[in-house]
Amino acid sequence: xxxxxxxxxxxxxxxxxxxxxxxxxxxxxxxxxxxxxxxxxxxxxxxxxxxxxxxxxxxxxxxxxxxxxxxxxxxxxxxxxxxxxxxxxxxxxxxxxxxxxxxxxxxxxxxx
Amino acid sequence: xxxxxxxxxxxxxxxxxxxxxxxxxxxxxxxxxxxxxxxxxxxxxxxxxxxxxxxxxxxxxxxxxxxxxxxxxxxxxxxxxxxxxxxxxxxxxxxxxxxxxxxxxxxxxxxxxxxx
Numbered sequence: 250x251x252x253x254x255x256x257x258x259x260x261x262x263x264x265x266x267x268x269x270x271x272x273x274x275x276x277x278x279x280x281x282x283x284x285x286x287x288x289x290x291x292x293x294x295x296x297x298x299x300x301x302x303x304x305x306x307x308x309x310x311x312x313x314x315x316x317x318x319x320x321x322x323x324x325x326x327x328x329x330x331x332x333x334x335x336x337x338x339x340x341x342x343x344x345x346x347x348x349x350x351x352x353x354x355x356x357x358x359x360x361x
Numbered sequence: 362x363x364x365x366x367x368x369x370x371x372x373x374x375x376x377x378x379x380x381x382x383x384x385x386x387x388x389x390x391x392x393x394x395x396x397x398x399x400x401x402x403x404x405x406x407x408x409x410x411x412x413x414x415x416x417x418x419x420x421x422x423x424x425x426x427x428x429x430x431x432x433x434x435x436x437x438x439x440x441x442x443x444x445x446x447x448x449x450x451x452x453x454x455x456x457x458x459x460x461x462x463x464x465x466x467x468x469x470x471x472x473x474x475x476x477x
Contacts, residue, residue: 258401285468292365292452292468339404348394348417349466353403 251276251344255352263360268312268327270355272340275321281343282323284314287354288336296338299323310334335359363387365469367453373475374443382438382472386455393436394466395428396452404452410436443476450474 256271274280284296297308304316310333314325323340340352366385374380386393395407406420410430421427425443430436440447450473454466 253403255403285466290470292470293454293466294468295465298465341404348406348409348420350406351396351404 251342251350253340253342253350253352255338255340255355257355258353259356259358261358261360262330264332265329268325268330268334268357270325270338270340270357272314272323272325272352273321274323274340274342276342276344278344282314282316283341283343283349284308284312284323284325285339285341285351286336287339293339296325330357330359332359332361365453365455365467367451367469367472369472370470371473371475373477375477376445377442379439379441380443380474382440382451382453382474384436384438384453384455384469386434386436386453387467389433390455390457390467391433392456392458393430394454394456395436395438396454397422398450398452398471400449407438407451440474443474445476448474448476 252275254273282299285293286296287293296312297306299306299316307313312327314323316323337354337356339354341349343349368383393410396404398404408428409417413430413432425441428438450471452471454468456466
């Protein structure tokens with residue numbers, strides 16, 4: 250079955266530290282991949298997307314993600330966390346069936 | 362409008378009552394989606410519209426749920442005889458293209474439904 254897995258429902262990092270949020274998917278065909286962010290009391294907004302061009306994708310606010318076909322992964326990273334990065338992050342995958350399938354989300358907390 | 366607008370932002374209702382949630386997509390966006398987000402869970406797909414037709418209704422949890430869309434404009438999600446398990450945030454999103462175009466989805470802020 251096609252699925253999206255985000256490891257870690259809660260991640261805490263210190264301000265200035267590396268942010269790593271994990272996303273794996275199950276599919277035999279490389280899908281289109283997305284990361285969305287949801288700030289408190291706001292709607293989801295697109296951070297970045299992979300659509301079969303470069304495997305390293307750069308998004309807004311210094312985030313980037315790398316598509317690794319062999320690992321079926323699309324992990325989100327940021328070299329140095331900022332307090333304003335505190336939010337919930339969702340990995341989403343388009344498997345070709347007309348809808349985006351979302352992971353369960355990872356809540357990122359930044360420790361001052 | 363500038364973004365996707367949803368109303369009401371908050372709705373508290375009694376078990377057994379009907380509720381109607383409204384979504385105003387971004388002007389010109391042909392695709393419209395409804396998702397449900399239960400507390401502590403991911404986004405659960407409900408239904409997708411391309412124009413005013415719904416090619417994929419597979420996510421509607423029961424026949425108490427229905428949705429319609431007028432042209433390429435407003436959509437309403439109706440829940441009849443609400444149950445406590447219907448409590449969730451209902452998110453609407455619109456897109457210039459369907460997901461096959463890999464277009465970005467623009468989300469509203471959601472309608473938080475609480476069924477007592």
